[in-house]
Amino acid sequence: MSKGGVLRGFQAYLEKRRIGELLLSKGLVSPGDLRTALSLQKQTGQPLGQILLEISHISKGQLAFVLWQQTALRVCATVLLFVVSLSGGFTKKARADNMGYAPAQITQVSITSEFTKMSAYPALYGMDEKRSSNLKPFTKWTEMLSRFESQLQNESSAGTIKKWERNLASYRSSSIKAMAENVNTFVNKTPYVSDAKNWKQSDYWATPIEFAARGGDCEDFAITKYVALRSLGVPEDRMRIAIVQDTQKNIPHAVLVVYTEAGAYILDNQNQNLVSAENGSRYRPIYSINRQAWWLHSAPEGTRVASAQ
DSSP states (O other): OOHHHHHHHHHHHHHTTSHHHHHHHTTSSOHHHHHHHHHHHHHHOOOHHHHHHHTTSSOHHHHHHHHHHHHHHHHHHHHHHHHHHHTTOOOOOOOGGGOTTOGGGOOTTTOOOSSOOOSEEEOGGGOEEEEEOOOTTOHHHHHHHHHHHHHHTSGGGHHHHHHHHHHHHTTOOSOHHHHHHHHHHHHTTSOBOOHHHHHSSSOOOOOHHHHHHHOBOHHHHHHHHHHHHHHTTOOGGGEEEEEEEETTTTEEEEEEEEEETTEEEEEETTEEEEEESSSOOSEEEEEEEOSSOEEEEEOOSSOOEEEOO
16 A cells, blocks of 8 residues: 555544544443534533533543543654655645644644633623523624634645744733734734625625635624634633624724733724723623623623623
8 A cells, every 4th residue: 555545544544533433432422422512512612521521421530541542643643644754755734633723623632721711701891791602693603613614624725824823923922911912913914804895795704714815804803813812822711702882983893802811901903902891982892702602791780790600
């Protein structure tokens, strides 16, 4: 068998060794358990292993062993690919599981964030917030994420991805606020282009790859900043894309909210500087969303702290 055939065969085997399939093959979960966990993962964006732990179908020891086995297989794959590349028989492909900044591809074993999860968040502009994990109504958001995953597996995206990785590498920091400032400045350099001109639609949510190639409008800036900061290690729960009403222009607008160690800040394509999200402004929040949940904002009966739990 040719080197290419061996490599393809090993890659096919590795594709079958994902954590869900490994747990299923060892009899640690049933097909029904796995389907339930995968459904919850799609809704919440949480790692599959974490969900299975939470619904008590496996123990931490069992999960640790399977993750170790999965890591060992990946190490074997890396060694094999390195050997083949030395012999000139391998052309590296742009694969989604190599793209560290793709939110949908980040798993327990591929990235460890140094930033802790917050137990409570300052209410956005002092508004009351009601949380829901049901993302089904938000088709523009979920379809964009699905489209983005597909684009990451397309070789034509490799150049854009590598350019992004080079630019973002210099922004990595132990300070979320510092990274947010740099990402806001960097992304805001992209030209603003309306959806009507760009896509012949009134409202199109572009992926970061589409945005890099064609520019975009307010929600496209916010999405790209979200993805950029996620790739730098900022946890999902510290970010939301917020749809707001611009009370001065009387039009809807989109911004990114980032909960930093110094408080909540707005990243806005109309402002080069971060703006505090804890004080009143020209924007009135309507709803905010990330890959885990969405929040409905309403006028407060009184100032309070909105819990994310």
